[in-house]
Amino acid sequence: MNRLLFVILAGIVVFQACKKDQVGYQTTPYELAIPSHFPDMPIPEDNPMTEEGVLLGRMLFYEKQLSGDNSISCGTCHSPETAFSDANQFSTGIDGIQGNRNSMALVNLGWQTSFFWDGRSHTLEEQILEPVPNPIEMHQTWTKAVGKLKQDVEYRNAFYRAFGTVDFDSTHVSKALAQFLRTMISGNSKYDVIYKYVNSIPFSAQDQQVWNTITTDELAGYDLFQSLNGADCFHCHNGPLMQVQKFSNNGLDAVFTDLGRGIITGNPADNGKFKVPTLRNIELSAPYMHDGRFATLDDVIEHYSTGIHQSATIDPLIEFASQGGVQLDPDQRLLLKAFLKTLTDQEFVTNPNFQPLNP
């Protein structure tokens, strides 16, 4: 008996001595390529950028299993062909249902302080959780979506490499997608060179080459864009991001069919206000406005020129609202459009790192 007890105890001692720490997983920090004239990107402490997370996010962005019938992915309504937006006025979900707002172009999301046209999400991770269970979009519970991914050994490995777990959930999906989306930085257009010139930021050799291609019409359009007595666009579309972080009623309607920000805050003073979007790659991301009502840049310019509607919440910075808009003549409209096209960043829209892994 004593011998048996001794063996058992000795076994316990040996077991304790041999117990290993859990084998750790190793991630590789991801270095964001932030243009020199951009601010630092705020990264959440609980979702640091890693090579593994970004790669997983890229897989997930084009993953149709996230939708109920495996027919659409994030990339369906945020297509690389249209600067990561949707060429349709309204996107169509898996059940054939359309929403009432246009898909926003995905660009420079790491610097945004609110998401969706009405700003109902405060973080990228929070925003990403919405479209999958939304019945008019991907229409699938997160439990089902994650369940599908867990059937796939490639995903199990990818989640383990990114987060050290095979027991992943929607939070991990959201974090990986957010990491990928934060890499989608656009800061290499003709406008960026104009911005550097105006702000006395030194040119690189490549900037100088680009500067040499900028036409007088484009620069004249820029002057109009920035002019108080011209197009007067700069109040809301400004700086390296080509936007300010605010909600604005830009005079689309006298009576609102969509209350926009007002739905979220419940404040009548916010009725008819929507998030000010960036103008980056605007040439490629038609249609325009929160409801995609304008098919072309000419339509947009026409709106600001003569189509402004007064209302109780119109932005005070729409300074010529009382006369219907800024009254641009045909030549001015052409110049303004020429400038707007300088916001196209071909390097961004064709960046292979943003395309599907297995097209």
Add this chain to the structure above:
Amino acid sequence: MKYFILSICVGLLAVSCKKEKVEEPVVTPVTPQLKVTVQPVFGAENLYIDSVYTTSDGWDVKFTEVKFYLTHWANGANELIDVARFDYTENGTKCFQVEGDVANFGALTGNIGVSTDYNHDDPSSDFSADSPLNIMNANNMHWSWASGYIFVILEGRSDTIPNGIPLFDHTFTYHIGSDTYLGSENFPTVNWTDAGNALNTAEFKLDLKHIFDNATNPIDVRSEYMTHSGGSEAALTQKVLTNFLEALTAP
């Protein structure tokens, strides 16, 4: 043998009962803090964004934005704060809170606006992410096209048709900026309030009625409703700045 087994059992028990080392609580000295708030008012009443107030001209006005920068607030050689940004809509009345000894700040001088040593720096790369001057925090208070900050933003709507119908179909936009219009304040006395826990507070008042109803510099919102501090807007820009400086008073 019994003793051997017993000793192993006692050993295991001792290992399993080993406690984590308990850290002794560290008593940190309380650092005195000074907090400055700015309460916008319209005459005798507190001002709220999007609420209606009436100027002495009889025009109804609503403010939608009240923002300004202050730089280099100090009492002689004692600097209270380098730069701060007030945004009533976003942050309420809080302007800034810093470490400091209240005994050193019984009076204050400083700028309304961004001093020239900062005004033309790159808002993206020359200021840390937590600086009020970083473009992420400055947001629409930086004019990228003019390489400088907007020092004061006052925006709103007005109803200048005295027919009893609250139409508010006119707007006013006062954007004060450029080195020419850097404002200077001098508060010979600042009365701080002991809020306990080594915190002292000073609540400044910003009387926005004074923007329009200044005895020597009245602004008629019906005709003087817009400035962006451009060359042709010098007169109104100076009036807004002068009235703003007078509207801000120390406790």
